[in-house]
Amino acid sequence: MHSHPTAPEPVVSPPAGPVNTETATLDIEGMTCASCSNFVERALSRTPGVQRAVVNLATEKATIDFLPTQIDRAGLKAAVEQAGYGVAETAANATTAPASPLATDDELEARKAAAYAKLRRRFGVAVALAVVVMALSMVMFWPALMARINTPLLNYVQLALTLPVIFYCGREFYVSAWNGLQHRTASMDTLIAVGTGAAFLFSLVATLLPGWLTNQGIMPHVYYDTTATIIALILLGKVLEARAKQRTSAAIKALLGLQARTARVVRDGKEVAVPIEQVQFGEVVVVRPGEKVATDGVITEGQSAVDEAMLTGESLPVSKKAGDAVFGATINKTGSFRFRVTKVGADTMLAQIVKLVSEAQGSRAPIQRLADKVSAVFVPTVVLIALATFVLWFDFAPEATRLPLALVNFVAVLIIACPCALGLATPTAIMVGTGKGAEYGVLIRNAEALEKAYQVDTVLLDKTGTITKGEPAVTDVITVPGYQAGELLPLVAAVERQSEHPLAAAVVRYADAPENRSGNSTVAPLATADFRAIEGQGAAATVDGRAVLIGNQRLLREAGVTLTPVLEQAAAGLLAQAKTVLYVAMDGQPTAVLGVADTLRETSVSAIKELQRQGLEVVMMTGDNPQTAAEVAHQVGITRFFAEVLPADKAGKVQELQAEGRTVAMVGDGINDAPALARADVGLAMATGTDVAMEAAPITLMRADLNGVVTAISLSRQTMRTIKQNLFFAFIYNTLGIPIAAGLLYPFTGWTLSPMIAAGAMALSSVSVLTNSLRLRGFTPNS
Amino acid sequence: MDTSQVLVTLIGLGLMGFVGWFFFLAPHQVGAATTTTAGVQQVDIRVKGGYSPDVIEVKRGQPVQLNFYRDEESSCSEELLIPDFSIRRELPAFQTTAVEFLPQQAGRFEFTCGMHMLRGSLVVV
Numbered sequence: 001m002h003s004h005p006t007a008p009e010p011v012v013s014p015p016a017g018p019v020n021t022e023t024a025t026l027d028i029e030g031m032t033c034a035s036c037s038n039f040v041e042r043a044l045s046r047t048p049g050v051q052r053a054v055v056n057l058a059t060e061k062a063t064i065d066f067l068p069t070q071i072d073r074a075g076l077k078a079a080v081e082q083a084g085y086g087v088a089e090t091a092a093n094a095t096t097a098p099a100s101p102l103a104t105d106d107e108l109e110a111r112k113a114a115a116y117a118k119l120r121r122r123f124g125v126a127v128a129l130a131v132v133v134m135a136l137s138m139v140m141f142w143p144a145l146m147a148r149i150n151t152p153l154l155n156y157v158q159l160a161l162t163l164p165v166i167f168y169c170g171r172e173f174y175v176s177a178w179n180g181l182q183h184r185t186a187s188m189d190t191l192i193a194v195g196t197g198a199a200f201l202f203s204l205v206a207t208l209l210p211g212w213l214t215n216q217g218i219m220p221h222v223y224y225d226t227t228a229t230i231i232a233l234i235l236l237g238k239v240l241e242a243r244a245k246q247r248t249s250a251a252i253k254a255l256l257g258l259q260a261r262t263a264r265v266v267r268d269g270k271e272v273a274v275p276i277e278q279v280q281f282g283e284v285v286v287v288r289p290g291e292k293v294a295t296d297g298v299i300t301e302g303q304s305a306v307d308e309a310m311l312t313g314e315s316l317p318v319s320k321k322a323g324d325a326v327f328g329a330t331i332n333k334t335g336s337f338r339f340r341v342t343k344v345g346a347d348t349m350l351a352q353i354v355k356l357v358s359e360a361q362g363s364r365a366p367i368q369r370l371a372d373k374v375s376a377v378f379v380p381t382v383v384l385i386a387l388a389t390f391v392l393w394f395d396f397a398p399e400a401t402r403l404p405l406a407l408v409n410f411v412a413v414l415i416i417a418c419p420c421a422l423g424l425a426t427p428t429a430i431m432v433g434t435g436k437g438a439e440y441g442v443l444i445r446n447a448e449a450l451e452k453a454y455q456v457d458t459v460l461l462d463k464t465g466t467i468t469k470g471e472p473a474v475t476d477v478i479t480v481p482g483y484q485a486g487e488l489l490p491l492v493a494a495v496e497r498q499s500e501h502p503l504a505a506a507v508v509r510y511a512d513a514p515e516n517r518s519g520n521s522t523v524a525p526l527a528t529a530d531f532r533a534i535e536g537q538g539a540a541a542t543v544d545g546r547a548v549l550i551g552n553q554r555l556l557r558e559a560g561v562t563l564t565p566v567l568e569q570a571a572a573g574l575l576a577q578a579k580t581v582l583y584v585a586m587d588g589q590p591t592a593v594l595g596v597a598d599t600l601r602e603t604s605v606s607a608i609k610e611l612q613r614q615g616l617e618v619v620m621m622t623g624d625n626p627q628t629a630a631e632v633a634h635q636v637g638i639t640r641f642f643a644e645v646l647p648a649d650k651a652g653k654v655q656e657l658q659a660e661g662r663t664v665a666m667v668g669d670g671i672n673d674a675p676a677l678a679r680a681d682v683g684l685a686m687a688t689g690t691d692v693a694m695e696a697a698p699i700t701l702m703r704a705d706l707n708g709v710v711t712a713i714s715l716s717r718q719t720m721r722t723i724k725q726n727l728f729f730a731f732i733y734n735t736l737g738i739p740i741a742a743g744l745l746y747p748f749t750g751w752t753l754s755p756m757i758a759a760g761a762m763a764l765s766s767v768s769v770l771t772n773s774l775r776l777r778g779f780t781p782n783s
Numbered sequence: 784m785d786t787s788q789v790l791v792t793l794i795g796l797g798l799m800g801f802v803g804w805f806f807f808l809a810p811h812q813v814g815a816a817t818t819t820t821a822g823v824q825q826v827d828i829r830v831k832g833g834y835s836p837d838v839i840e841v842k843r844g845q846p847v848q849l850n851f852y853r854d855e856e857s858s859c860s861e862e863l864l865i866p867d868f869s870i871r872r873e874l875p876a877f878q879t880t881a882v883e884f885l886p887q888q889a890g891r892f893e894f895t896c897g898m899h900m901l902r903g904s905l906v907v908v
Contacts, residue, residue: 023821054820063821111875115856176857179832180901184806187832187859187900238858362864362871375899380806384799391795395788406791423898427864427871446869 021051024073026062028055029086043083047071050079116242123235126169130228133161137225155207158224166200170231186379188419194383195414196230199223199755202407218403226408230415230759237763241420244770247777248428249361251435255354258310258329263294266338283341287332295328295341296348302337306330311349312687312702313441313711352694356443360434361427365447367720368426371727378419382738386413389742405743409752412741416758417734420766425726428773433719436779441702442712449698452682453716458662459611459709460654462676463622463632465669466686467608467706468598472503474510475579476595478570483591489516490526492584492594495541495548498531503582504539506596507550538582549585561585567593578628600635607706608636614713617662621645621653650676667709670696684709711781722776726769733765817841823848823883828903830863830874831855834894837903843889847905852879862897865905871897 028040044053044062049070055062064076077087136158140146166174170192177193180186203222206213210220262273266284276294279285285294293306305317308330317333320326326339327349345351364372393406430447437444444450464470477485493511496504510516531541537558538551549559553571556563563571563583567590571581574595582594611618620641622629629643642653650668654676657664663681670677670685674696677683683697686704694700701708741758745751784792817824817840824847829835831854841847853860853874863872868884886892886907895902 054818108873108875111878112873115876172857176832176855176859179855179857180859181832183831183833183835183837183901184809185833185901186806187896187898189857189859242858358871359869362866362869364864364866372895372899376902377807379900380802383802387795387799387802391792394791394795395784399785419900420898423900427897 027088047079122169126232130232162224165228191414195411229756233759240767248431260292260294296343297339297341304335305333363446382417411755412758416737416741418765421730429722432776443700454720456665462668472506473599479592494526494543651679654679834903840906865894867892
């Protein structure tokens with residue numbers, strides 16, 4: 001035994017110890033078959049310096065381990081070219097970057113369009129010929145005409161017209177059925193091929209050898225009209241199906257279409273328009289009014305209002321200023337700004353949404369399991385039923401008509417059976433449903449989540465950050481007589497502007513709000529002096545010549561300020577509402593108390609009401625004390641709540657509700673509530689701020705708004721309703737259609753089903769299922 | 784019952800027996816050869832009325848790349864589903880579509896066409 005001359009062992013074995021090999025990947029051009037790739041592989045392996053080469057025909061890539069001391073990339077390229085193949089030059093960074101889901105495949109699109117055009121052409125030819133064949137076959141209903149026509153000639157003309165229908169229009173069915181048989185699989189094509197094949201072959205015998213059939217006591221009847229019409233109708237079904245299918249996946253295409261093509265990048269102090277693929281991390285991008293934001297980043301200067309509807313479903317533009325995050329594909333409305341790029345390509349929000357939606361569309365819903373099991377045995381079973389139909393008709397029908405009846409019913413059974421309707425029932429609805437969700441800022445991770453959300457009867461809401469905004473805000477300002485809130489607030493805000501306390505920020509926000517500026521909106525911040533932050537108490541400063549104190553009661557007490565009875569009472573009232581109270585003193589005199597609380601999101605009350613209207617029990621959970629919890633629950637109309645729940649116990653509360661036999665949807669922020677979200681039957685993570693933890697829960701709400709919960713649940717209900725309708729229709733259609741086609745009604749009513757009507761029903765059944773799924777496109781959250 | 788009826792009945796029953804055996808009983812699985820390139824387990828699969836090979840054995844925890852070459856235009860095979868890995872992919876005719884994923888758990892996972900007619904299984908060990 002000796003080694004093959006074309007694959008020699010390396011003459012010099014690599015030295016022991018670490019060898020500095022490098023790995024390169026080359027895109028090989030011109031390979032068409034497995035022997036080509038073997039050839040390239042051998043050529044590379046033989047090249048000195050190459051330790052190992054693997055060529056993959058499918059990806060057209062060569063992966064080569066080589067010694068950089070002996071050969072370089074150019075040398076490898078030369079070796080491939082010497083072997084007669086090409087190496088595609090790719091940008092250096094393109095080979096290392098992970099494939100972005102945003103890369104649109106124009107070639108795939110073009111191929112699909114070409115396939116569709118071809119299908120339509122085949123359908124057109126089939127219809128034209130079928131109409132003529134049908135007209136010719138009608139002649140026999142006209143005895144006067146029939147007598148003058150040469151029947152064998154008529155049959156030959158019909159045969160000539162049917163041949164192109166079989167071999168051009170319907171070729172795919174026969175080829176596909178044959179391929180399937182080699183794998184012992186049977187599909188819809190098998191049914192069509194056997195059905196039309198049987199009708200055609202019988203007709204062929206009747207045309208070529210009519211005398212022989214007559215001698216056997218069989219009428220030499222032809223079924224060319226049946227054959228041609230079935231193929232035309234099934235192609236019609238395929239054309240409609242192809243059109244409808246394209247629309248089920250429109251959501252992804254729409255998302256992909258959102259991305260910007262170019263970006264105005266600042267390079268060397270100049271603004272240059274570059275293709276979006278060339279924008280690099282850390283660069284500064286300029287966005288003018290009306291332009292699309294190119295990619296994700298953080299605003300460095302300027303401010304504007306940005307329309308983020310395409311990502312979050314929020315219809316109102318969101319105002320943005322320096323330090324705020326902006327996202328690619330959103331549209332800048334009013335101002336100009338510059339932002340620093342923080343994410344490009346596959347890392348952007350848009351790319352993540354696309355990835356999530358396309359994964360959801362590939363997932364399987366548990367409800368589909370039965371349909372899947374049925375489809376797996378469907379076609380062979382139908383073939384068995386068809387054979388039994390043939391035998392029974394042949395054995396029991398009157399002798400004169402037994403063969404035509406057996407044949408016609410055999411064909412009808414094969415043609416009416418529609419496994420496609422079963423196969424399309426669930427996935428098409430899931431595709432439209434998840435796409436629709438994305439449009440409203442509800443990202444559904446998989447079909448199972450969509451199915452679970454429909455069974456939910458209890459919604460558990462985390463309070464802070466979910467029902468409420470999760471940040472304190474001034475809710476009450478109560479002053480002593482002689483002071484107006486309008487004159488007081490600027491002074492207090494001037495002190496608090498210096499402080500870093502979250503409550504101070506709430507006071508500043510409140511004072512700066514346009515409605516609290518008492519008319520003079522252009523007042524410059526007042527000058528402050530002697531600012532002091534007093535740990536655990538508050539702050540003090542001199543503003544406009546007046547000594548201002550703001551903080552808790554202890555601050556005032558230690559400064560020797562005593563509250564007036566009016567303020568005392570006001571403070572007690574605020575405390576009773578579970579609010580935090582800030583006390584204000586001016587020049588040693590008590591002047592005001594401010595109530596601060598975490599405020600409700602504007603939409604919380606109406607969203608909770610809507611959930612309750614839909615028959616869901618809404619339960620709240622919070623770490624706050626029972627008084628605060630009760631107060632918030634009362635405000636939003638929730639009767640059941642859990643207070644003083646430690647973060648670690650949140651999952652336990654979900655379990656507690658589940659133990660009551662409830663199916664629980666948990667709504668939280670995705671970061672602190674992760675265990676509870678995981679524990680719940682359906683977890684809904686609400687995006688807060690800039691970070692969207694899309695992995696945290698099966699459903700992500702892109703907008704911090706409880707209306708998203710309403711949308712998710714009603715979308716789930718409508719999708720599941722559609723799926724159930726589809727499955728019901730598909731099962732009923734087949735379980736009724738097949739026996740009728742087999743002639744079950746004949747003994748009672750004398751009905752049999754023409755195979756042509758069977759073909760029409762079959763073509764329409766899968767289209768009906770698709771159309772029903774597409775109705776989901778009309779979903780609006782408020783319906 | 785005349786002769787032709789007896790004949791048709793016998794042939795019919797025979798065919799039914801054959802169809803049942805052909806699709807349901809006969810063993811018809813083809814195993815796959817996996818090549819490993821740079822730590823990626825690769826399998827080339829031809830799609831033509833079915834998947835050949837239709838049983839693919841891969842190792843857990845190592846990325847897998849399945850190269851589906853769709854060698855037909857029949858619309859039955861135009862979509863590929865691997866639901867356990869949330870994959871739904873269109874396979875253009877006469878082209879290779881590479882599908883990549885990372886199997887984390889051992890088990891038997893199905894891959895099918897869009898209508899669930901053509902099937903294959905992925906065995907992760």
